[in-house]
Amino acid sequence: MKTIQSKVLKDFIYPDILHPFIPKDEFILFDIETTGLSHTQSEVILIGYILFDGEDYVLHQIFCENRTEEKQLLETFSKALEDKSYYISFNGRAFDIPYTNSRYKHHGIQTEMNKSCNLDIMRLVKQNKDYFQFEDFKLKTVEKFLNIEREDTISGKESVELYNQYESTPTPELEHKILLHNYEDILYLMRCLEIVNHVKPSTLYKECPLSIPYKNQSFIIEDAFIKGDKLHVRIFAPLYSDKDYHDFISHVTKSYNVNTKYLDLTFPLFTLHVDQIKYQFVDTDLLELEDILFNDLTYQSKLNYLISESRKLMHQNIYRLVLQQFEVFQ
Numbered sequence: 001m002k003t004i005q006s007k008v009l010k011d012f013i014y015p016d017i018l019h020p021f022i023p024k025d026e027f028i029l030f031d032i033e034t035t036g037l038s039h040t041q042s043e044v045i046l047i048g049y050i051l052f053d054g055e056d057y058v059l060h061q062i063f064c065e066n067r068t069e070e071k072q073l074l075e076t077f078s079k080a081l082e083d084k085s086y087y088i089s090f091n092g093r094a095f096d097i098p099y100t101n102s103r104y105k106h107h108g109i110q111t112e113m114n115k116s117c118n119l120d121i122m123r124l125v126k127q128n129k130d131y132f133q134f135e136d137f138k139l140k141t142v143e144k145f146l147n148i149e150r151e152d153t154i155s156g157k158e159s160v161e162l163y164n165q166y167e168s169t170p171t172p173e174l175e176h177k178i179l180l181h182n183y184e185d186i187l188y189l190m191r192c193l194e195i196v197n198h199v200k201p202s203t204l205y206k207e208c209p210l211s212i213p214y215k216n217q218s219f220i221i222e223d224a225f226i227k228g229d230k231l232h233v234r235i236f237a238p239l240y241s242d243k244d245y246h247d248f249i250s251h252v253t254k255s256y257n258v259n260t261k262y263l264d265l266t267f268p269l270f271t272l273h274v275d276q277i278k279y280q281f282v283d284t285d286l287l288e289l290e291d292i293l294f295n296d297l298t299y300q301s302k303l304n305y306l307i308s309e310s311r312k313l314m315h316q317n318i319y320r321l322v323l324q325q326f327e328v329f330q
Helices: 067-081 092-106 121-126 139-145 156-168 172-198 201-207 299-303 315-329
Strands: 002-009 027-034 044-052 057-063 086-089 118-120 210-214 217-227 230-236 245-247 253-257 262-274 277-282 306-309
Touching (some): 002 172, 027 067, 027 092, 027 156, 044 067, 044 092, 044 172, 057 067, 067 092, 092 118, 118 121, 121 139, 121 201, 139 172, 201 217, 210 315, 217 262, 230 315, 262 315, 306 315
Antiparallel strands (some): 002 057, 044 057, 210 217, 245 253, 253 262, 262 277, 277 306
8 A cells, every 4th residue: 555645736726615614634534446336245445635734735646556454555544534523525415425334334434424525516506506507517517617727637537447457557657547536537537625705605604614602502504694784694503592582672682493493593784885895794792792892892893793795704703603692592
């Protein structure tokens, strides 16, 4: 088995919109290569993954020189998963994660990846298909949309055939082709994270749930949007109350439906126009969120309450605001 640290991604910029959903030091982005589609009759022979090492994003590969080394490969990958709360993949929810979990179980390895902690770029694109209007949802189609060009041209099926050839006649040329296919899949999947800047926020909330602790429970933010001078936040909140609840008098309105289990909140906003750019802030004075007036806050403190800039939502500030409100509820 070989382990390769292939590349340090010096020039990669993590999308700002993802920070509240998936902190950059808490995820592992990965892709697997297998000897077939059946997780009961074939093996994982190559895993590429990217981690943040505190300074840079580093691309790693674990490669089986023959399929009998699969258990060793999986054990090595299991160590890479330690202390990572999230996964990023392409079709990982349907293929990579259940396949890898099945192989872990086959070898008696006590590791299981949770599909609900996975940002699946393919699913995210599909949920925005009306916007993208792609002819298919392959990784290379997303790459083309983002003007990414790759050196590798082989398909996943061809990669399987190349590995079969490599096992019988291992050569540096075959190994290079197999590793390059996985290398470029994982490298450009990282760059495809830029696609999150083109999707509807509601689909991002669906794929990357933001949890809210409340009385030994966890509620999930499912959507956030602005309508007029109000920020609307929808939260899936089972057991928030045992009956319908509505408060439309308070500055932060609340409405809970016991059947749907949805809690809807609205927050008052005010708007500033600067150089023809529209900024919308939480009305901190009305909600008494600070001991001093908004105009007297420092510039950085004001930015913490910015909810929208030119209609682009500041999800990290929205999440912070909702957490702050739930502290009041408790």
